[in-house]
Amino acid sequence: MSTPSLLILPGDGIGPEVMAEVSRIIDWYGDKRGLKFEVSHDLVGGSAYDKHGTPLHDDTMAKAQEVDAVLLGAVGGPKYDNLDFSVKPERGLLRLRKEMDLFANLRPAQCFDALADFSSLKKDVVAGLDIMIVRELTSGIYFGEPRGIIKEGNERVGINTQRYTESEIARVARSAFELARKRSNKVCSMEKANVMESGILWRDVVTEVHQAEYSDVELSHMYADAGAMQLCRWPKQFDVIVTDNLFGDLLSDAAAMLTGSLGMLPSASLGAPMANGRPKALYEPVHGSAPDIAGQGKANPIACILSFAMALRYSFDQGDEADRLEAAVEQVLADGKRTADLLGEEGVTPVSTSEMGDAILGALDASL
Ligand code: IPM
Numbered sequence: 001m002s003t004p005s006l007l008i009l010p011g012d013g014i015g016p017e018v019m020a021e022v023s024r025i026i027d028w029y030g031d032k033r034g035l036k037f038e039v040s041h042d043l044v045g046g047s048a049y050d051k052h053g054t055p056l057h058d059d060t061m062a063k064a065q066e067v068d069a070v071l072l073g074a075v076g077g078p079k080y081d082n083l084d085f086s087v088k089p090e091r092g093l094l095r096l097r098k099e100m101d102l103f104a105n106l107r108p109a110q111c112f113d114a115l116a117d118f119s120s121l122k123k124d125v126v127a128g129l130d131i132m133i134v135r136e137l138t139s140g141i142y143f144g145e146p147r148g149i150i151k152e153g154n155e156r157v158g159i160n161t162q163r164y165t166e167s168e169i170a171r172v173a174r175s176a177f178e179l180a181r182k183r184s185n186k187v188c189s190m191e192k193a194n195v196m197e198s199g200i201l202w203r204d205v206v207t208e209v210h211q212a213e214y215s216d217v218e219l220s221h222m223y224a225d226a227g228a229m230q231l232c233r234w235p236k237q238f239d240v241i242v243t244d245n246l247f248g249d250l251l252s253d254a255a256a257m258l259t260g261s262l263g264m265l266p267s268a269s270l271g272a273p274m275a276n277g278r279p280k281a282l283y284e285p286v287h288g289s290a291p292d293i294a295g296q297g298k299a300n301p302i303a304c305i306l307s308f309a310m311a312l313r314y315s316f317d318q319g320d321e322a323d324r325l326e327a328a329v330e331q332v333l334a335d336g337k338r339t340a341d342l343l344g345e346e347g348v349t350p351v352s353t354s355e356m357g358d359a360i361l362g363a364l365d366a367s368l
C-alpha cells in the first residue's frame, strides 16, 4: 500500500497549538516506528474565512475527500460571532461531516486513574470509567429541512426539523453493535420515543437490526433525559451508547466532564469504506477552540493527541501503536504532569502545551 495521507486542519483558537504537538508525534512515528505519513495542511473555520471568505474552501473540501484521514483542531471564536450563519466557522466543520458522510461519531469517555480526582463526581463513580458514545453525525435536527427563521403574522418563528430515515438509523446502530462486540458487548440506545416519532422509529430500527444481525450483543433502551441522569448517577453501567446527533452532542459533553476535563477527550468521525478499504475519517478533539486561552501555551494537547491515536486504530490498523500512544499519555499523567486545565492538587505547577508534548514524546521513547 502507498504511504497513507493525512490532511491537517488546525483551525482556530487553540487548534494550531495542540495540533503542533500532534505533528511532533506523527514525526516520531515516522522516525522511530517506520510509520510514514504524507502530510498536508490547510485552513478551516475562522482562519479559512479570514483568507477566503468561506469557512471551508472547495479545494480543501476536495482534498479532504481524497486523503486517508483528516485531523482537525477546533473551529470558532468570538471574532466570528456576528458573521452571517452561512459562513460561521462551525459551518466548515458541518460541511466536512456532511459531504464526507461521516455518520458514526465515536466519542470515548475514559477516566485515567491519575485524574479520577478531577471529576466533579465522586472518585468511585468515575475511577476506571470506559464508555463509548456513538453519535449519529450527518442527519437529525442539525441538517433536517425545513429550517430557518420565518415571519408568521407579526412575529418571527424559528424552525428546525428532526428527521431520520431507517437506513440512517440502521447504519449507525451497526457501528455501535460492531464496537460493542470488541468491548463489553453492551449497547444502550437513547432517544425520546415517549414524545418524538423519530424516537419511535429510532427504537424500532435499532431493535430490528439487533434481532436480525446482533442478537449476541446485550441491547437496552433509555429515554435520553433519563440517560443523562444515569450518566451522572452511575456511568459505569454503560459500555456503548448509541444516540442521535443532537442528544449525542449533549450527552458527550456531559460524559466528557466525568473524566475530569474536556481537554482529554478525542473523537473519530467515520463513514463508509473507501476504495482502499479504509473508512472515510476525520479525527478531532471534543473540546472547542478555547479563545480565552489561545496563544498562551496553556492548552492541553492530550485530546488532540488521543485523536491521532484513534486514527492509528481506526484508519491505519495500528492498534498496537495506538495502545502505545495511549499508554504514553497515561504514564505522563501518572508522573504528575498537568496542564492548567488539570490543576487542583496542592503544589503542582502547570506544564505548557509543548512541555506536555515533550513529556509524551519522552514516554514514547521510553516505550521502545
Ligand atoms: C461538537 C461541537 C459541534 C457540534 C459544533 C462546533 C458545531 O459542539 O462537535 O460537539 O455541535 O456538533
Ligand code: MG
Pocket (backbone or CB within 6 Å): 249, 250, 253
Ligand atoms: Mg458539542
